[in-house]
Amino acid sequence: MNQDQPIILITNDDGITAPGIRNLVEAVKDLGHVVVVAPDSPQSGMGHAITIGEVLRLHKVAVMEGVECWQTSGTPADCVKLARDKVLHRKPTICLSGINHGANNSINILYSGTMSAAMEAAIEGIPSVGFSLLDYSYDADFTLARKVVRTITKQLLKVQMPEHTLFNVNIPKGEEKDFKGIKFCRQAHAKWQEEFDERTDPRGEKYYWMTGKFLNLDEGSDTDVAALKDGFASIVPVKFDLTDYKMKLRLEVEWKGMSI
């Protein structure tokens, strides 16, 4: 390994055998020394879960030719922690997570294991990007996604960014000829309208499958939802200080003097 090369940590939430992570590696592997540390099984919807009540396993595996790969029994956030402490023994230059099979725009960032891995890295002071493709299928076409990943990664490695830099990147489904470019966006205000699918098991007991409909509640033209709809890839810069400063000021006036 060349000492001057950037170290690129790669992880995901669909598991180390998912096509998305393989495409991510292919897109950037000549830009630095790539090390993959990813879950041994799919972890979608894990949010920012960490593993504290169970033990963690970590094994070196040969799944991508010429690339150092490790699989863990943990969540995406666990992978970043293990990579830092038990694989690399230092901070990588950047961390890339994905490419997720399916969108993580708008509030989906909160449920996304892909983004929680990137967020974990950013908290650690490692500039990070989570990538998602708006195509859930296992045999999705990652051609356009790989180009977008490569462009953003090259830029991130070229420009000195603050250590807590974190981007949520979503890439539209489709071919390059229909692609409109890369757009900086804010997170759209939206929610999921749940529709629990109620069934009965062979023992006569009720159970539920969670399904739902994504409801965009935001008409803004500057959101990630709007950009993707128009054929752009969206970059939402993300911060992990969740304080609502406006509300804090309001409470300091309106709720003043509250005591038990």
Add this chain to the structure above:
Amino acid sequence: MNQDQPIILITNDDGITAPGIRNLVEAVKDLGHVVVVAPDSPQSGMGHAITIGEVLRLHKVAVMEGVECWQTSGTPADCVKLARDKVLHRKPTICLSGINHGANNSINILYSGTMSAAMEAAIEGIPSVGFSLLDYSYDADFTLARKVVRTITKQLLKVQMPEHTLFNVNIPKGEEKDFKGIKFCRQAHAKWQEEFDERTDPRGEKYYWMTGKFLNLDEGSDTDVAALKDGFASIVPVKFDLTDYKMKLRLEVEWKGMSI
């Protein structure tokens, strides 16, 4: 049930049998119609996980006298979704989560199942509060915590707040005589320094337990960490738009013209 009574949905991440949720119910049960929907087992560190790859169970249980209680096989975020759709069949007036056994101040909000339940409710348009006591022990003294919970809940029910209102409340360990009051704060900048405890199982295979040291990197006197250290309970108003607007402006200038 009195039709004019507020409906108070209560959940947690330590599970429906934890002392913390029982103390939360005791603190507010005369302030409205209380309904409990909580996980059937501890879910600490689950972050904003949701259950999409497995089925969900939901059962009415008799664990608190005179209070409607349901347990689910799901995460704290699942509980809120199930409560809204399959138990209440409408939005509750407010949602309270906790009382968590252990602190959820600073960046711990990101890992916290307690806070993810409250956040899920706030996304749904239900003003919500997550409560945590700075005492991990099972037989912690909740006397002071109950008073803080009651004060904040009464205020929340009295004042018309925006539907997406969300508070992260942490309560110091100790007695009322040492209590300094309730303070509005911002989220402290901090991180966890992991220390993986490496062991060998009876088959000779390595495994890890995640442990760690909380590192406060924030000297500000207006943070939740500072308030708690000084004997205050902290209220951090939280928002779930994670966009870094300053960074967005910077990128629009500095990264202009980037194309694949």
